[in-house]
Amino acid sequence: MSPDHSSPGAGHAAQDRAAGHATFLGMLPFPEAAERAVGDSQLRHNLRMATRTIRHKREEVVGELDDWSALRAAGKAVKDRTLRHLDTYLERLEAAVTAAGGRVHWAADAAEANEIVTGLVRATGETDVVKVKSMATQEIELNEALAQAGIIAYETDLAELIVQLSDDLPSHILVPAIHRNRAEIREIFRDRMAAWGVAAPEGLGDDPRALAEAARVHLRERFLRSRVAISGANFAVADTGTMVVLESEGNGRMCLTLPQTLISVVGIEKVVPTWSDLEVFLQLLPRSSTGERMNPYTSTWTGVAPGDGPQEFHLVLLDNGRSDVLADEVGRQALRCIRCSACLNICPVYERTGGHAYGSVYPGPIGAILTPQLRGTASAQEASLPYASSLCGACYEVCPVAIDIPEVLVHLREEVAASPGHRAEKAAMGAAGWVLGGERRLGAAQRAASAARSVVPRRMPGPASAWTDTRDIPEIPEESFRAWWRREGAAEPAPGADPAEPGRSGGDEEGGRR
Amino acid sequence: MSGSRERVLARVRAALADVPAGEAPEDVAVPRDYAPAHDQGETTALFAERLEDYKALVHRTPPEGLAATVARALARRGAGRVAAAEDAPEDWFAQAEAEVVRDGGLDVAGLDRMDGVVTGCAVAVAETGTIVLDGGRAQGRRALTLIPDYHLCVVRGDQIVAGVPQALPRLSPARPLTWISGPSATSDIELDRVEGVHGPRTLEVVIVE
Numbered sequence A: 001m002s003p004d005h006s007s008p009g010a011g012h013a014a015q016d017r018a019a020g021h022a023t024f025l026g027m028l029p030f031p032e033a034a035e036r037a038v039g040d041s042q043l044r045h046n047l048r049m050a051t052r053t054i055r056h057k058r059e060e061v062v063g064e065l066d067d068w069s070a071l072r073a074a075g076k077a078v079k080d081r082t083l084r085h086l087d088t089y090l091e092r093l094e095a096a097v098t099a100a101g102g103r104v105h106w107a108a109d110a111a112e113a114n115e116i117v118t119g120l121v122r123a124t125g126e127t128d129v130v131k132v133k134s135m136a137t138q139e140i141e142l143n144e145a146l147a148q149a150g151i152i153a154y155e156t157d158l159a160e161l162i163v164q165l166s167d168d169l170p171s172h173i174l175v176p177a178i179h180r181n182r183a184e185i186r187e188i189f190r191d192r193m194a195a196w197g198v199a200a201p202e203g204l205g206d207d208p209r210a211l212a213e214a215a216r217v218h219l220r221e222r223f224l225r226s227r228v229a230i231s232g233a234n235f236a237v238a239d240t241g242t243m244v245v246l247e248s249e250g251n252g253r254m255c256l257t258l259p260q261t262l263i264s265v266v267g268i269e270k271v272v273p274t275w276s277d278l279e280v281f282l283q284l285l286p287r288s289s290t291g292e293r294m295n296p297y298t299s300t301w302t303g304v305a306p307g308d309g310p311q312e313f314h315l316v317l318l319d320n321g322r323s324d325v326l327a328d329e330v331g332r333q334a335l336r337c338i339r340c341s342a343c344l345n346i347c348p349v350y351e352r353t354g355g356h357a358y359g360s361v362y363p364g365p366i367g368a369i370l371t372p373q374l375r376g377t378a379s380a381q382e383a384s385l386p387y388a389s390s391l392c393g394a395c396y397e398v399c400p401v402a403i404d405i406p407e408v409l410v411h412l413r414e415e416v417a418a419s420p421g422h423r424a425e426k427a428a429m430g431a432a433g434w435v436l437g438g439e440r441r442l443g444a445a446q447r448a449a450s451a452a453r454s455v456v457p458r459r460m461p462g463p464a465s466a467w468t469d470t471r472d473i474p475e476i477p478e479e480s481f482r483a484w485w486r487r488e489g490a491a492e493p494a495p496g497a498d499p500a501e502p503g504r505s506g507g508d509e510e511g512g513r514r
Numbered sequence B: 001m002s003g004s005r006e007r008v009l010a011r012v013r014a015a016l017a018d019v020p021a022g023e024a025p026e027d028v029a030v031p032r033d034y035a036p037a038h039d040q041g042e043t044t045a046l047f048a049e050r051l052e053d054y055k056a057l058v059h060r061t062p063p064e065g066l067a068a069t070v071a072r073a074l075a076r077r078g079a080g081r082v083a084a085a086e087d088a089p090e091d092w093f094a095q096a097e098a099e100v101v102r103d104g105g106l107d108v109a110g111l112d113r114m115d116g117v118v119t120g121c122a123v124a125v126a127e128t129g130t131i132v133l134d135g136g137r138a139q140g141r142r143a144l145t146l147i148p149d150y151h152l153c154v155v156r157g158d159q160i161v162a163g164v165p166q167a168l169p170r171l172s173p174a175r176p177l178t179w180i181s182g183p184s185a186t187s188d189i190e191l192d193r194v195e196g197v198h199g200p201r202t203l204e205v206v207i208v209e
Ligand code: SF4
Pocket: A336, A337, A338, A339, A340, A341, A342, A343, A344, A366, A395, A398, A399, A400, A401, A402, A403
């Protein structure tokens, strides 16, 4: 393999690719996007296999801890304490990071964050940066902003790499390329790797091991010579100024350790008060997200450590709508989210539509409450999201910080219904009709969701009643949701079988994607 | 400091108008009735078992067998040249045939040419099969255990705690920490776990009891 992949030609092609990066802006409202996704049988098959696998793994490792509910209560309370006194903790964090040799920047919105990061990268004189997966930087579309400044951001997480190479959009918080199967990934690597750096090896197969090896070779040289990295953080400890990043592949360690300059873009809600609070989240997060007792690598760092790792550290604290979420006493709980993605994996609506239908980097149940709060509900896309749910309550049941997603959904529906503007309302009704009209679509999953009986009001309160009065909320039987999944999952489905829709032929799963 | 500090803080404060002025952070109760550790088995055996779940190679030895265990592991791996921190004990390598290169600021290319790295650790967590490195004795800087494809880690029995809540008080947040639970892995392709992407693809652990 020739290491010479830094030729101007390759760089230029990469820049073209970066400039043409896909965006969530202007996407279809939920019902239309969902209809499309559901028509894509390959996508549905990939999603169902993946979410089923991860649900089982999660249930197993969560079941090992007899104090899970106590951990969950503690996680919720720590986050509530932080949020109710967020100004105090942000100032503490700033002081601690600064004392440890880091620099803290404050960004009110996406544009300001992008400007700050672009300026910091420019100051290093570098035009290439490596990136470790970060939801916040996707939210602000940092890669596009950097591309406009002539800076290429290389995604290094395997799934992010797949998304970036195929000019696609992430569809899952934890596994952004969950909608792609191994054959598709091989095609993407074969066709696109060369334009971004080291080409895929001749005769690359679709064994996940071979694909992971191709990614290792593709990124190796880049890691070893990159001088600037951009990351997010899972947690930021106010008392000590410590950043925490959980990952699996080692790409995070590469980015956090080898470059000279590290820039971390972190949402203001990521703060936790003390070092010992991590004992709660380091148990909740890995088990809830990847279904592992612990993820392979967790890195923590505090400012700059002489002789070890980046000697320049910048923390960019991002608001970008979070203070608006904070202002809503019901919606505020969405900021407790630790992005584990358990609510996506359990959601019967997500399993059928995939992540793209939600039109945001935050898909699934958490996206349905976070996106409309971050962006407001003025446009059809955001207004439709609170209706992208059957309110079955499974998301609340699995959430490691006990976010009552159905409660926030109902609250947001009221807000949409009360707001003037026909367009938004129409889109919202469309989404509601799509979900509620879908006895066939949601099948047994929805009918079995009895765990949520208490959270589904017979009649939506307030202005939302205008439409619930004329529609029945689906019947929810006695069997608990968890019992249903356990029973359903006991028999591994043959490819093509659709256990949630026993009456339907599985033949539609066989076709290729597009 | 740059950017909109005052603006963001003002917005946050305005958003929290419902929080009573006299409320202190500690007034928001945090119930801590979770367990410091779970009763999942004898600590050392549990640690070994959990490591094996991650497909790490595990050995248990009394102190006098350590040098031989290290030598055998390196020979089996075919490692002719391994890196080690400057303060890694000499007697770990007493029987090893491999050349031991002490890290006196090797550059990344130099580290990339190593067949592996041998370190100690700061703390280990049995329940989760986790080794924590803090750059202290026998561990070196973070790059040392990142670039070579093979990591052999020596863990003393008294470094192993049962659960995560017992590990944190033993660690200083001021030092850069790396928590390692098995070899590097990915599940990004159809949720199929594959060991070995960018970090060391083989993790071997020697527990000294
Ligand atoms: S809302 Fe809860 S379950 Fe969903 S991603 Fe956030 S923390 Fe996880």
